[in-house]
Amino acid sequence: MIPEASLSEEIPAGENQPLPETPKADWKRTLRDILETLGLALVLFLVINAISARVRVDGFSMRPTLENDQFVLVYRLAYLNGHFERGDIIVFRPPMYPQEDSWRHLLGLPGFSLYEDYIKRIIGLPGETVRIEGGQVFINDVRLAEPYIAAPPQYSGVWYVPEGHLFVLGDNRNNSSDSHSWGPLPVENVVGKAILVYWPFRDWMVLRNQNALAAP
Numbered sequence: 001m002i003p004e005a006s007l008s009e010e011i012p013a014g015e016n017q018p019l020p021e022t023p024k025a026d027w028k029r030t031l032r033d034i035l036e037t038l039g040l041a042l043v044l045f046l047v048i049n050a051i052s053a054r055v056r057v058d059g060f061s062m063r064p065t066l067e068n069d070q071f072v073l074v075y076r077l078a079y080l081n082g083h084f085e086r087g088d089i090i091v092f093r094p095p096m097y098p099q100e101d102s103w104r105h106l107l108g109l110p111g112f113s114l115y116e117d118y119i120k121r122i123i124g125l126p127g128e129t130v131r132i133e134g135g136q137v138f139i140n141d142v143r144l145a146e147p148y149i150a151a152p153p154q155y156s157g158v159w160y161v162p163e164g165h166l167f168v169l170g171d172n173r174n175n176s177s178d179s180h181s182w183g184p185l186p187v188e189n190v191v192g193k194a195i196l197v198y199w200p201f202r203d204w205m206v207l208r209n210q211n212a213l214a215a216p
Contacts, residue, residue: 051076053191054198055091055117061170061177062119063150065089065207071199072119072207078193084166086139087209088122089194092168092185094177117191120178121148124167126187130159132180137169149173155180166190 053074057066066072066089074091084090093099097115124130124139131138135152138144153173157180161167165184170176179185196206 053091055119055194057119058116060175061172062089062121063172063175065121065148065171066119066197067203070197070203072194073196073198074192075195076192078195079187079190082187084122084125084187084190085209086122086125089119089207090122090166090168091117091119091191091194093189093191094118094182095185095189096182118177119194120168120170120176122166123169124159124161124179124184126161126163126165128161128167130161130167130179132156132158150175153180159184164188 053076055072055074057068057070057072060068072091078088094115094117123137123144128139129141131141132153133156135154136143137146137153148171150172151174153169155174159167159179161184164187166187167179168185169178169180194207197203
């Protein structure tokens with residue numbers, strides 16, 4: 001009988017052992033990992049920009065609610081159902097500027113945009129008549145109580161808001177380029193609803209709708 005030990009043979013060193021990766025294979029794997037990471041980052045960036053925008057307040061037209069150089073987070077999907085509310089603070093493309101291509105606007109990076117977006121408050125809704133007289137704002141002849149403004153407007157006029165448009169004003173009524181200057185705003189120009197101030201951190205606050213209610 002052959003001894004049991006003789007039935008097994010030692011595997012020569014090096015046989016059936018995985019070969020070490022070559023520098024070329026290691027380089028390809030590293031490059032693939034980098035490209036996958038960059039691709040994922042790009043997808044996340046585009047998704048985040050499709051849902052939200054970050055804008056810097058430039059100027060003093062929204063004082064005392066917003067200050068110059070504050071950064072505001074904007075929710076782009078707020079008006080998908082077309083339900084605009086009086087008192088909302090919105091960011092929009094000024095009607096005097098041409099429409100940008102969708103990629104340029106989606107990227108939303110400094111230097112990519114052809115213009116500065118504006119930020120104002122919705123005052124008049126489609127089908128309403130806005131009248132400003134004696135430092136007061138009237139909607140369909142009903143006076144509004146507006147505790148958020150810097151000072152009463154020193155101008156007057158009457159504007160009809162057609163369907164598909166909004167009437168927007170800055171809270172700093174006498175230092176604002178808004179609908180009293182260039183008329184109602186087409187709703188397709190609206191980028192989204194401003195929801196909070198996130199920078200400087202000391203100014204952090206949620207921008208709640210201060211609905212302009214009829215005065216008692």
